[in-house]
């Protein structure tokens with residue numbers, strides 16, 4: 001039974017779903033804050049469910065020897081070392097929509113709070129001061145709202161802004177002009193947004209490109225009296241620069257839900273009269289927390305129990321519906337890759353994968369990942385479908401996918417061609433109705449063989465006497481032949497022989513096969 005650790009506070013719904021789906025679960029909501037304890041126990045788990053408090057570092061991943069999936073009940077995964085997880089073959093998934101409305105609403109609430117100084121006015125009124133003349137606000141109607149990052153959350157903020165009769169402008173390199181029109185948003189460059197906006201709200205992920213996107217030079221480009229809202233990530237704003245701009249009065253107010261270092265218990269901006277602060281509450285509503293807990297538990301259980309992959313950041317999706325149909329082809333692609341990988345002794349420059357017939361309509365990204373996994377496994381024992389594409393890229397292996405209708409006898413065929421400095425070697429296979437993968441072609445020569453744990457592959461000249469002498473050597477070595485499959489280009493031309501044997505092939509027997517006069521190559525293969 002797979003075991004999952006929940007190391008941050010999640011709705012009890014998640015615990016129940018894991019249990020209902022047959023996944024053992026330990027709920028330790030404060031563990032994320034205790035790095036040492038997490039390091040000590042993480043090796044016991046197949047899955048880790050987190051929010052933003054747990055930091056999944058390279059060190060934690062190194063100790064997570066059983067880990068197969070990290071599920072982020074929320075959106076941002078900047079607290080996970082995704083490249084390190086990928087290199088170790090651990091899927092990282094999030095719940096990209098579950099808390100977006102809630103977070104957008106928090107940004108809008110922050111905008112109102114800034115415009116009318118609600119938190120300060122509230123505190124003063126509670127103190128019995130009745131400072132009616134101290135709190136003069138600004139109207140939102142007709143003001144320009146500048147949105148940096150117009151994805152899921154930014155778009156919802158945009159729609160709310162339009163509803164409030166604001167003029168909404170957005171900077172997002174990936175926002176299409178059509179989508180901008182649909183949202184009622186004017187797409188602008190960043191400098192223009194800085195120049196024109198009365199309110200600026202941030203909704204990008206924290207990446208190397210977005211880090212410090214609001215620094216002193218950006219602040220100086222903004223209108224005097226601008227108000228800034230950050231419900232995305234600390235690190236997008238240089239906090240010291242913001243403080244200077246608030247102190248000088250250039251920025252009239254800032255509302256911050258997120259901070260460079262969290263938890264933020266002491267901060268130079270705390271106590272500033274024009275700063276509204278909340279403790280990373282963007283996603284904290286009953287509705288959003290139910291959504292993300294339910295979704296993360298379902299996604300992680302689906303992966304651990306059925307092999308379905310949804311919302312993974314480092315692996316193509318495989319739906320629970322397609323998983324049963326795809327699985328035998330995943331196996332075929334991996335075994336074909338493994339076959340090619342075991343036969344290739346020089347550096348691989350490229351891999352061409354041809355999908356013919358029914359399989360061309362399937363999830364070929366997942367199949368290509370599987371093929372790369374098989375191909376690279378002789379070099380990298382720990383490679384899997386998550387890490388294989390990144391590993392192939394790192395090694396400079398160019399991957400080409402071709403999809404076409406069925407051309408031969410097979411309704412579905414996958415052909416893998418490995419390209420090295422010296423040659424191109426192709427191998428093709430299919431899955432029959434019994435669900436078992438078969439090799440049906442090697443180097444353009446047709447044959448039909450099932451994959452077996454131990455096999456011998458021989459290329460030879462098609463001359464009389466080979467089979468008898470080969471079988472004699474194998475029999476003398478005490479190895480039982482399970483299946484014997486032959487193929488040849490033409491009578492007397494190149495031939496191949498793929499033999500399944502019971503048990504490992506001793507080196508001496510393989511050497512004796514290689515020494516036969518008509519043999520060109522002989523190799524023991526393991527699947």
Ligand SMILES: NC(=O)C1=CN([C@@H]2O[C@H](COP(=O)(O)OP(=O)(O)OC[C@H]3O[C@@H](n4cnc5c(N)ncnc54)[C@H](O)[C@@H]3O)[C@@H](O)[C@H]2O)C=CC1
Pocket residue numbers: 074075076077096099100103148149150151152153154171172173174175203204205206209210231232233257258280281282283284
């Ligand atoms: N305060 C909180 O509790 C929460 C914070 N968040 C944060 O909000 C962020 C945004 O979430 P979503 O909208 O769901 O993500 P998303 O991926 O749907 O949208 C992000 C947008 O940022 C854009 N972008 C990327 N780089 C950019 C750049 N250099 N300049 C301008 N735009 C850029 C992308 O094109 C994309 O459209 C998350 O990454 C997360 O860090 C999310 C949920 C809750």
Ligand SMILES: O=C(O)C(=O)COP(=O)(O)O
Pocket residue numbers: 051052053073074075076077099280281282283284
């Ligand atoms: O989903 C996100 O990106 C968030 O920032 C929400 O964080 P949280 O789950 O509340 O710790």
